[in-house]
Amino acid sequence: xxxxxxxxxxxxxxxxxxxxxxxxxxxxxxxxxxxxxxxxxxxxxxxxxxxxxxxxxxxxxxxxxxxxxxxxxxxxxxxxxxxxxxxxxxxxxxxxxxxxxxxxxxxxxxxxxxxxxxxxxxxxxxxxxxxxxxxxxxxxxxxxxxxxxxxxxxxxxxxxxxxxxxxxxxxxxxxxxxxxxxxxxxxxxxxxxxxxxxxxxxxxxxxxxxxxxxxxxxxxxxxxxxxxxxxxxxxxxxxxxxxxxxxxxxxxxxxxxxxxxxxxxxxxxxxxxxxxxxxxxxxxxxxxxxxxxxxxxxxxxxxxxxxxxxxxxxxxxxxxxxxxxxxxxxxxxxxxxxxxxxxxxxxxxxxxxxxxxxxxxxxxxxxxxxxxxxxxxxxxxxxxxxxxxxxxxxxxxxxxxxxxxxxxxxxxxxxxxxxxxxxxxxxxxxxxxxxxxxxxxxxxxxxxxxxxxxxxxxxxxxxxxxxxxxxxxxxxxxxxxxxxxxxxxxxxxxxxxxxxxxxxxxxxxxxxxxxxxxxxxxxxxxxxxxxxxxxxxxxxxxxxxxxxxxxxxxxxxxxxxxxxxxxxxxxxxxxxxxxxxxxxxxxxxxxxxxxxxxxxxxxxxxxxxxxxxxxxxxxxxxxxxxxxxxxxxxxxxxxxxxxxxxxxxxxxxxxxxxxxxxxxxxxxx
Numbered sequence: 022x023x024x025x026x027x028x029x030x031x032x033x034x035x036x037x038x039x040x041x042x043x044x045x046x047x048x049x050x051x052x053x054x055x056x057x058x059x060x061x062x063x064x065x066x067x068x069x070x071x072x073x074x075x076x077x078x079x080x081x082x083x084x085x086x087x088x089x090x091x092x093x094x095x096x097x098x099x100x101x102x103x104x105x106x107x108x109x110x111x112x113x114x115x116x117x118x119x120x121x122x123x124x125x126x127x128x129x130x131x132x133x134x135x136x137x138x139x140x141x142x143x144x145x146x147x148x149x150x151x152x153x154x155x156x157x158x159x160x161x162x163x164x165x166x167x168x169x170x171x172x173x174x175x176x177x178x179x180x181x182x183x184x185x186x187x188x189x190x191x192x193x194x195x196x197x198x199x200x201x202x203x204x205x206x207x208x209x210x211x212x213x214x215x216x217x218x219x220x221x222x223x224x225x226x227x228x229x230x231x232x233x234x235x236x237x238x239x240x241x242x243x244x245x246x247x248x249x250x251x252x253x254x255x256x257x258x259x260x261x262x263x264x265x266x267x268x269x270x271x272x273x274x275x276x277x278x279x280x281x282x283x284x285x286x287x288x289x290x291x292x293x294x295x296x297x298x299x300x301x302x303x304x305x306x307x308x309x310x311x312x313x314x315x316x317x318x319x320x321x322x323x324x325x326x327x328x329x330x331x332x333x334x335x336x337x338x339x340x341x342x343x344x345x346x347x348x349x350x351x352x353x354x355x356x357x358x359x360x361x362x363x364x365x366x367x368x369x370x371x372x373x374x375x376x377x378x379x380x381x382x383x384x385x386x387x388x389x390x391x392x393x394x395x396x397x398x399x400x401x402x403x404x405x406x407x408x409x410x411x412x413x414x415x416x417x418x419x420x421x422x423x424x425x426x427x428x429x430x431x432x433x434x435x436x437x438x439x440x441x442x443x444x445x446x447x448x449x450x451x452x453x454x455x456x457x458x459x460x461x462x463x464x465x466x467x468x469x470x471x472x473x474x475x476x477x478x479x480x481x482x483x484x485x486x487x488x489x490x491x492x493x494x495x496x497x498x499x500x501x502x503x504x505x506x507x508x509x510x511x512x513x514x515x516x517x518x519x520x521x522x523x524x525x526x527x528x529x530x531x532x533x534x535x536x537x538x539x540x541x542x543x544x545x546x547x548x549x550x551x552x553x554x555x556x557x558x559x560x561x562x563x564x565x566x567x568x569x570x571x572x573x574x575x576x577x578x579x580x581x582x583x584x585x586x587x588x589x590x591x592x593x594x595x596x597x598x599x600x601x602x603x604x605x606x607x608x609x610x611x612x613x614x615x616x617x618x619x620x621x622x623x624x625x626x627x628x629x630x631x632x633x634x635x636x637x638x639x640x641x642x643x644x645x646x647x648x649x650x651x652x653x654x655x656x657x658x659x660x661x662x663x664x665x666x667x668x669x670x671x672x673x674x675x676x677x678x679x680x681x682x683x684x685x686x687x688x689x690x
Contacts, residue, residue: 043124045183046073046172047192052121053167054200057081058207062164063223067197068212072189074172074180082164085137088144092156094133095126095148125169127151128176132168134161150175194218198233199279202272202306205229230257230306234270238263238304243350245307247342251334252311254342258289259304260350264297270304275316277308280327288336292343307339505662509654515647517654521679528677530649532670533661535642539671540664542634545581553583553598560596560608568616569594575619578630582637584612603641611640635671 043049050067057065060083068078086094125131126148136143145159173180183189190213197219201209205226211219221232231239241263247254259270273280293303317328329335504522512518517528564572569592572579579586585598599608614636649657661667661676670676 043121043128045192046077046189047196049073049077049125049129049169049172050079050193051196051200052125053077053079053169054197054209056121057083057165058200058204060084060165062207064208064210066210066212067193068215069190069193070214072184072186073193074183074186074189075170077167077169077172079167079169080164081166082162085140085143085164086133086135087137087140088156091133091135091144091146092153095122095131095146095153123151128179129172129174130170132170133165134159134168135165136161136163138163199272201233202229203274203277203279203308226306226308227257238270241304243346245342245346247338247345249338251315251331252309252329252338254307254309254339256305256307258307258343258346261293261296261303261347264293264301264303266301268302268304270306271302272306274308275318275327275329276310276313278318278327280318282327284332285336285339288340289343292340292347296347305343309335309339311335506658509651509658511649511651511654513648517649517658519654519658521677525680526677527680528658528661529675530657531642532672532674532676533657533667535638535670535672536664536666536676537657537660538641539634539638540666542582542637543630545583553585554601555585555598556596559587562594562596562609562612564592564594566592568592571616571619572612575615578619578633579615582615582633600637600641603637607640611637614640631671638671 043052046069050069050073054065054067057079060081062081062083064082066078066080068076068080070076122131127150130150131148133146133148134143135146142158143161144156145161146156147154173183184192194211197209197211201207201219201221205228206223208223209219209221210217219233221229224232227242227244230242238259241260242257243260245254245256245258256274271286273282273285289305289307290302297303311329311331315330317330506519506521506526506528509517509519512527515530517530517533519526519528569588572586572594573588576586576588583598583600583603584596587595587597589595596608596612599611603611615633618632618636667676
C-alpha cells in the first residue's frame with residue numbers, strides 16, 4: 022500500500038501560518054512596527070492605502086540589515102531575537118518566533134530596502150507570494166523600508182472576506198495607538214493614503230497618552246505607581262466622573278507589550294465599585310513590569326494573551342494601587358493606620374461567647390448649667406444698645422447719589438464691610454452686602470438711626486404692610502430677562518469672545534452650533550419642515566439586510582430631516598439629497614449614526630425624536646473649525662439666544678464660560 026503522508030511545500034506551510042499571524046492588514050502593521058522597535062528605531066513612519074489591502078509602507082531609522090540578513094529574514098523561523106529555548110523565558114524584545122516576515126511574504130508582494138550604518142549602498146529584496154524574486158543594490162537611508170503590496174493577492178478567498186476599507190483603517194489605527202502608547206520615547210507618524218492622521222513626537226508617558234487619546238483626557242488622568250517584589254505597576258487611571266458607557270481608553274501593557282486580560286481588568290473595575298454607574302467603565306493606562314521568567318507571552322501567535330506565574334498577587338497589587346490612587350483624590354476614604362482611639366475588633370474564635378457592651382449615657386447633663394454658658398455672649402437681661410461700629414474719619418470717595426430716605430444732610434452713601442473700613446459703591450470690587458452709613462464720622466450709630474427716623478417723612482417707608490383682614494394677593498417672581506451676547510469677537514481655535522451682562526464670556530462655536538442644530542432638527546421632526554440640498558452626484562451605499570429594513574421602516578423621519586433617498590432594493594440605497602447643514606463627506610457616517618438611534622428600544626415619541634435630533638446635531642456640528650467673521654459670530658450668538666437654552670449643549674457640555682476678574686488678576690500676577 023502506497024505511503025500517503027508527505028511534507029507540505031514551504032510556500033503552503035507559510036500560507037497556513039499566515040492565517041495565525043497575519044489575519045488582516047492591521048496585523049501586518051503591528052508586526053512591522055514591533056520589528057522596527059526591536060531594531061532600535063527612534064522614528065517610525067506608517068502609510069497605508071485602501072485600508073492596507075493595496076499598500077502598507079513601514080519606514081524606520083533602525084540598525085538596518087546586511088544583504089544576507091535581508092534575504093534570510095523572509096525564511097521561516099529565521100530570527101535574531103533568540104538562539105535557544107532558555108531565551109524564550111527572558112525576552113526583552115517584541116518578536117522571537119521568526120514567523121512574521123515569512124507569513125507576510127507568503128500572502129503579499131513584499132519589497133525591502135535596507136542599509137546598515139557604514140555601508141555605502143543598501144539592498145533591495147523582493148519576495149512575491151513567498152517566492153524569492155530578486156536582490157539588487159540600491160541607494161537608501163540607514164534603516165529599513167518595507168512595502169507590502171496586494172495583501173492576500175494569491176489567496177482570493179481570504180482577500181474576498183477582508184473587512185471593508187474603513188473598518189480596516191480603524192483597525193490599523195488601533196494597532197498603531199497600542200504600539201505608540203508603550204513606546205513614548207519613539208516618534209511615530211501614521212498616514213492614510215499620504216494624509217497625516219497621527220504625528221507623535223517623542224514625549225513623556227503622560228504626553229504620549231494625551232497626544233494619542235486627545236486633550237480631553239488630560240484633566241482626568243490620575244497617576245498611579247506601586248512597586249513590589251513581584252511586579253511594578255505604573256501609569257494613569259481616569260477620574261470616576263469621566264467613566265463612560267462605551268470606553269475605548271483602556272490599555273494594559275506587560276513588559277512593554279499590549280495584552281488583554283478580563284481577570285486583571287476586574288481588579289481595576291472592582292476598585293471603582295460604587296464610584297461609577299454599573300454600566301460605565303473607567304479609563305486606564307497601566308504598565309506592568311515583572312521578571313520575564315515569571316510571565317509567558319508564548320500563549321498565542323498574536324501575543325495579545327499573556328500568563329502570569331503570580332496572577333492572583335498581580336491582581337491584588339493592581340487593585341490596591343488603583344484604590345490608593347482614588348483615595349488620594351478623596352473619591353475613596355483612605356485607610357486610617359492611626360490606632361490611637363481606634364475600636365478594637367476581636368478575631369472570631371470558635372466557641373467563644375461575646376456579650377454586647379452596655380450603653381453609656383451622662384444622666385447629669387444639663388445644657389442650662391453655668392459651665393455650659395459662653396461668658397462672651399451678651400446678657401439677655403440687658404437692653405440692646407446698638408452695635409459698636411467704628412467710623413472712618415479720613416477722606417473717602419463719596420458717590421453722587423444721596424442715600425434715599427436720609428435727605429441731603431446724610432451726604433453720599435458708603436457701605437460697611439464689617440471690619441471698620443468703608444468701600445465706595447462705585448468700587449468695581451464691591452459685591453453688595455452690609456448696609457449703608459453716612460459719611461459723617463462723629464455720629465454714633467444710635468444718633469444716626471434716630472436722625473434718620475426723624476427725617477423720614479410720613480408714609481415714605483419702603484415697607485408696605487398688608488393688613489391681616491386684606492385680600493390675599495398672589496406673589497410673583499420677577500426674573501430678569503437674559504442680557505444676551507454683545508460685542509462678539511471671533512477667536513482662533515473655534516471660539517467667540519463676547520460680553521454678556523457686562524461680563525466677558527468665551528463661547529465654544531462647535532457646541533453652540535450643536536445646540537442650534539439640535540433645536541432645528543427637533544422642530545423638523547415635529548412639523549416636517551426640512552431644508553434639503555440636492556447632491557450633484559448621488560451617493561450609492563450598500564447596507565446589510567437589517568440596516569436596509571430599519572432605514573426603510575423609518576423613511577418618514579429620515580425624509581423629515583432633509584434626506585432624499587431612493588431605496589433600490591437588495592440593501593442598496595441612493596442618497597440624492599441631504600440636509601443643508603450636513604457636509605457632503607459626512608453623509609455615510611451620519612446615516613450610520615441614525616441607524617444606531619433608530620435601533621434603540623425607545624417607545625416614547627419625544628424621547629425618540631430627541632435621540633435622533635442629537636445624532637444629527639452631533640454629526641452636522643462635527644468637522645474642521647475655522648475662525649468666523651464678526652458678522653457670522655453675531656449671527657451665531659443671536660441664533661443661540663433664540664434657542665432659549667444657551668448654557669449647555671445637547672450632549673450636556675457647557676457652551677460658554679465666564680472669565681472673572683479674579684482669573685485675569687491671577688494670570689497677570
